[in-house]
Amino acid sequence: QVHLVESGGGSVQAGGSLSLSCAAVGYTYSYCLGWFRQAAGKEREEVATIYTNYGHSFYKNYADTVKGRFTISQDDAKNTIHLQMNNLKPEDSAIYYCAAVMRKDEGACPSKSSEYKYWGQGTQVTVSS
Secondary structure (H helix, E strand, O other): OEEEEEEEEEEEEEOEEEEEEEEOOOOOOOEEEEEEOOOOOOOEEEEEEEEEEEEEEEEEOOOOOOOEEEEEEEEEEEEEEEEEOOOOOHHHHEEEEEEEEOOOOOOOOOOOHHHHEEEOOEEEEEEEE
């Protein structure tokens, strides 16, 4: 069982920055960890994902809408992943969720939210124009 707890988020004006963190407890090796978001009335979508195996992270992937602005990273010692969000836009406003799923083989992580088994409670990000 993997337990995920998000922190960070909040409100910011367009062009500003926010950082999200997700503390992951219970995963061992060969996992995909990622951030997804869901805006009101929309489906949950991928933001960024990262594959991790024995504390080493590979295969970072970003949605086209956030490339160049968001950065996903992993703090191995603290079993935490971070999402640094820069140059935020109003369309980035959503509830952001941390997610995890075990992988049998090393490789890029799935982009569909339905393929992730474990989820955090979500944290709100609001960007005003």
